[in-house]
Amino acid sequence: MYSEKVMDHFMNPRNVGEIEDADGVGQVGNPKCGDIMKIYLKIEDGIIVDVKFKTFGCGSAIASSSMATELIKGKSIEEAVKLTNKAVAEALDGLPPVKMHCSVLAEQAIKAALLDYAKKNNVTIEGLEDFNPDEDPHEH
Amino acid sequence: MERYVYMDYAATTPVKKEVLEEMMPYFTEKYGNPSSIYRIGRESRAAIDEARERVAKIIEAKPKEIYFTSGGSESDNWAIKGVAFANRDKGNHIITSKIEHHAVLHACEYLEKHGFEVTYLDVDEYGIVDLEQLKNAITDKTILITIMFANNEIGTIQPIQEIGKIAREKGVYFHTDAVQAIGNVEIDVNKLNIDLLSMSAHKFYGPKGVGVLYIREGVKIHPYIHGGAQEKNRRAGTENVAGIVGLAKALELAYENLEEHNKKLVYLRDKLIKEVTNKIDYVRVNGHPEKRLPGNVNFSIEFVEGEALLLSLDMMGIAASSGSACTSGSLDPSHVLLAIGLPHEIAHGSLRFTLGDFNTEEDVDYVVESLVKIVERLREMSPLYENVKEGK
Amino acid sequence: MERYVYMDYAATTPVKKEVLEEMMPYFTEKYGNPSSIYRIGRESRAAIDEARERVAKIIEAKPKEIYFTSGGSESDNWAIKGVAFANRDKGNHIITSKIEHHAVLHACEYLEKHGFEVTYLDVDEYGIVDLEQLKNAITDKTILITIMFANNEIGTIQPIQEIGKIAREKGVYFHTDAVQAIGNVEIDVNKLNIDLLSMSAHKFYGPKGVGVLYIREGVKIHPYIHGGAQEKNRRAGTENVAGIVGLAKALELAYENLEEHNKKLVYLRDKLIKEVTNKIDYVRVNGHPEKRLPGNVNFSIEFVEGEALLLSLDMMGIAASSGSACTSGSLDPSHVLLAIGLPHEIAHGSLRFTLGDFNTEEDVDYVVESLVKIVERLREMSPLYENVKEGK
Ligand SMILES: Cc1ncc(COP(=O)(O)O)c(C=O)c1O
Ligand SMILES: Cc1ncc(COP(=O)(O)O)c(C=O)c1O
Ligand code: FES
Ligand code: FES
8 A cells, every 4th residue: 555665754754753943833734634734844044954743644644744854854945845745745656546635734734834934034935925724735 | 574463353354264164165076056956056055055044043034034145235235225125115214323334324325316215313422323213213104224233343232122123013124234243242033123134254254255134034125136046036146155155154153152252352352441541541442331242442542543553553463443534545534433423533543453263362462562652652743642741 | 976077167167276276365364354454454455456457458458447246147237237327317228139148137127117128139040139120229318238248058159349339339338248258258348349248257267256347447337236445436345355366367267278278169069069960860059050159059959858858967977057947947948049039849958068178078978978868768758759750
């Protein structure tokens, strides 16, 4: 069902936890639907120097969070905004079709955290204009 | 993998050695078609007839009331649609419950599209149907009550005798999906006033793809699979002789030492419940405390999600199941867990262990030990648990 | 009994050794439910997926167009009723032939009771459907043509490609009951424009109780057995994993050396036909001289009755079958023999031998020798034969 990569990231998730003095925090999902993803960002000079996550969700949701954090760590804000759920899924060597929405959640959580950062610092981030963190990413 | 603990006996069971042995000749030497009149055909016919008698004896039915099918789903579909269409002149109303297996629920939904009306009874927090609601739901258009004997997720056993009595008094047919109950509970179709009953062999150490529909003599029902004259013209298709023989043998074995078997399962079940609830906080046990299948344990483990639990257990060589929607990638968690009133987020953390003949006390110890570690790890990742710890 | 000659391979076949071997692990060790996400569940799922690919390859279909069922009868019922109810908005007319298997005919009759109209095409003396009649029968209400690939009694093979072409041109779905053809004839569902196709494993050295319905992508069809999400939500019920694996293996074996197999069968078949017609007078061969299944022989032996022939053959260790009504205790002889124009009294003396992989030349010699004696004995008792001898 899941690729080895998914299972690896599920069993040994990278960057689990929280950042006490995070520059941006984003939470998406809804416990009712069985998944919540929370992302913490530490940003210095437009670069994501640290990232942590917490996830309540299935194996695919946990693996997606882990992979997504790996993919944006050390990257610029501009690069992080462009991260798509497809890229997350591809980096995991694919997800079953019914589980694609779990990777959407990862994309959304990062965007939500970036938006939080932008608001706190009164900056605008290109590519986040139309983003609404409360939109339900589920296409179950 | 050093250790493998299978605790999903409600999903399916291995075929027992003795069962397979009885089946074997019917694949190769005794392969005759039971409809053929020559020797090896007659031998197959005799094997089926004997199996029919063996099954009938267990549930106190007559052999001619036993019909072999391809499994529990076919039996449920046949019972419900077959009775519905055959009794349409009498009425178009069917009563069932909200916690039936999908084979029953989807058959009922199909009938709703074809002019039938279906009442879905509520259940209480333990999963027991409301007998008053049942009585009140019956009208002069009611032709069938179909309520499962025991639930596959939470193991709750229904008051079948009372339901049978109500149905009989009102002159309404009573079908029960006994797929989970058979092999675990004594069933006497006469005492319980059951008119139709479904079983599936692979739930009681028989092969997959073979089942039974018991149809009380005199019940008006249409055939469901039309064709040849097999099963007294009621279920067409060359009989799965090996499967039928296996079903009968497996059923016999199940009732040979039912009491002992159940005592062992109840002991292991209660031990598992006690230790898990002792060692893990925020856990609740779903289903009825006493009126439940001997091998069924259903937990809701808060702040973690079912699929994540299952995958982690699998990595440790433990096979279990969950009512979380995430297992199937669908939005709503198990309709059974919602029907007993669990909130969505708690239903998502549900975990079912179903114990069976090959489980040992060491298995239970291993499961408890593993589960404690897994829940700890997953909760560390969970934003919900964090909130609780922080008293939010 | 010293000698046992089985010549009823069209009724059923033994499971081949290699097939049983592949099935065995799925009863005991690899018993996981294919819907379960843990290791042994995924292994069962993988076994089914692989079987689906193996089956698809043989008939040039896509794996996702292969659905596993409980046998030929279920496949026929599902195809016909499933397409009928799903396309009712388009029309209510179905075309079939007079010589279909009962699984098709009775499914059609059931539909006639539910508002559908069915045209039953005639066949010629060889059992071949009339293509002109088919074309003329199609109206804008026609939603399905269901015509069998090869007949189970007389072995006649229909002009499937032409039928497929007509159906495709008119935009009507085409189902074929290939239960007898598969394993004996090359079938490419694309070349032949087949939209739905039924098979049953026990006709090609696989186990009883498992079959396939091929459903071309895009065909509108309702599920028939409702319930769980198995078979992409189209056929509920825990999968008969061992049976499915056996079906795939048996099908592969059948096509591994089809040519050689058929050459042998045709040789034995033609020898049997030649010797019986040489040695016994007043015998006719039913079915088409060339367009027939390689192993099928169907005689009408005048002045004797089918059941008497079968019982006598059985006493000599020979397993065969008959289209006589007396075999089943019903009044009318086989609808197939009547449809090809046999008078009742001749249809009553019909005798079918169907040869298979384990038959030898000695078997044929023994059957001929025995049949000569039997017919002589029965005719001596027959008042009809007496008349003939005396030239009346
Ligand atoms: C042509 C044909 N169709 C359908 C069937 C039904 O198959 P089964 O008996 O496996 O259900 C048979 C055999 O009995 C057959 O010969
Ligand atoms: C209560 C209940 N009914 C019906 C079924 C369907 O049985 P089968 O999968 O053998 O068709 C099952 C098991 O899947 C079940 O647990
Ligand atoms: S979190 Fe529900 S399916 Fe992934
Ligand atoms: S002669 Fe006895 S049934 Fe026909």
